[in-house]
Amino acid sequence: MNSPAEPTARAADPAARYRVRTQPWYRPVGAEVEQFEAAWGARMPMMLKGPTGCGKSRFVEYMAWRLERPLVTVACNEDMTAADLVGRFLLDRDGTRWQDGPLTLAARIGAICYLDEVVEARQDTVVVIHPLTDHRRVLPLDKKGELVEAHPDFQLVISYNPGYQSLMKALKPSTRQRFGALDFDYPDAEAEAEVVAHEGGVPAELAARLVQVAARSRNLKGHGLDEGISTRLLVYAATLIARGIPAPEACRIALVRPLTDDPDMREALDAAVATFF
Numbered sequence: 181m182n183s184p185a186e187p188t189a190r191a192a193d194p195a196a197r198y199r200v201r202t203q204p205w206y207r208p209v210g211a212e213v214e215q216f217e218a219a220w221g222a223r224m225p226m227m228l229k230g231p232t233g234c235g236k237s238r239f240v241e242y243m244a245w246r247l248e249r250p251l252v253t254v255a256c257n258e259d260m261t262a263a264d265l266v267g268r269f270l271l272d273r274d275g276t277r278w279q280d281g282p283l284t285l286a287a288r289i290g291a292i293c294y295l296d297e298v299v300e301a302r303q304d305t306v307v308v309i310h311p312l313t314d315h316r317r318v319l320p321l322d323k324k325g326e327l328v329e330a331h332p333d334f335q336l337v338i339s340y341n342p343g344y345q346s347l348m349k350a351l352k353p354s355t356r357q358r359f360g361a362l363d364f365d366y367p368d369a370e371a372e373a374e375v376v377a378h379e380g381g382v383p384a385e386l387a388a389r390l391v392q393v394a395a396r397s398r399n400l401k402g403h404g405l406d407e408g409i410s411t412r413l414l415v416y417a418a419t420l421i422a423r424g425i426p427a428p429e430a431c432r433i434a435l436v437r438p439l440t441d442d443p444d445m446r447e448a449l450d451a452a453v454a455t456f457f
């Protein structure tokens with residue numbers, strides 16, 4: 181149990197509030213842990229590239245825990261403005277007061293700032309990260325007239341799914357060339373089954389069959405499917421099975437229906453499920 185003083189201390193100390201307290205379970209799939217550690221050592225801004233639901237966010241949580249850095253995560257979207265990242269003046273009873281946005285907070289406290297799906301944000305929003313990613317490591321707060329110098333431990337990490345990039349949504353070279361990049365993909369079959377068994381609480385043999393269904397769907401990518409079944413969806417299916425839903429039904433709910441509305445595609449995926457369950 182926490183001591184009574186601890187929550188108060190946490191509220192007063194934002195670094196403590198964003199600390200990853202318990203070890204996230206992460207199954208390495210290559211040399212990404214060592215590579216990221218080397219990048220962090222140089223405080224190199226990093227881009228994690230890969231399809232949705234393949235373990236990028238889990239990896240960042242794990243690395244923040246391992247490196248004992250606070251983690252500030254921002255889910256990017258197209259309505260996001262620069263002010264949502266850097267902060268704004270708020271009006272309250274006592275007048276106006278500045279409130280740091282998550283990027284500013286992360287720069288001040290030396291956190292890893294994880295901008296998830298950065299490509300969703302508009303380009304005029306994304307450019308605010310530029311001065312933080314070169315040798316200056318500063319963040320100008322124009323409205324406030326302050327130049328925030330990033331804490332020595334601050335690191336910027338972005339995730340990017342090249343799969344559904346359109347011409348409109350590709351990251352500009354001026355942005356992408358500020359980052360080192362690690363390629364992520366769904367883990368190989370053995371590792372993925374281990375992840376699904378662990379996360380979904382199902383036996384290894386059942387997890388391995390779910391992974392085979394996913395493999396079939398991934399072969400359909402580009403032939404009517406934008407993306408195959410992700411590791412995340414496999415974990416969902418396993419979780420439903422562990423909670424008593426019969427496997428074929430769990431697969432329909434977690435693997436097939438979320439993926440596509442196309443009746444022919446659904447039929448093809450249902451057939452893949454029927455092969456293994």
Ligand code: ADP
Nearest residue numbers: 205206207232233234235236237238379411412
């Ligand atoms: P992304 O950020 O790439 O969209 P997540 O990191 O949220 O995907 O991964 C989705 C889920 O898949 C996680 O919650 C976790 O259960 C599982 N997962 C995927 N890969 C791994 C891995 N290598 N180790 C542990 N869990 C993983």
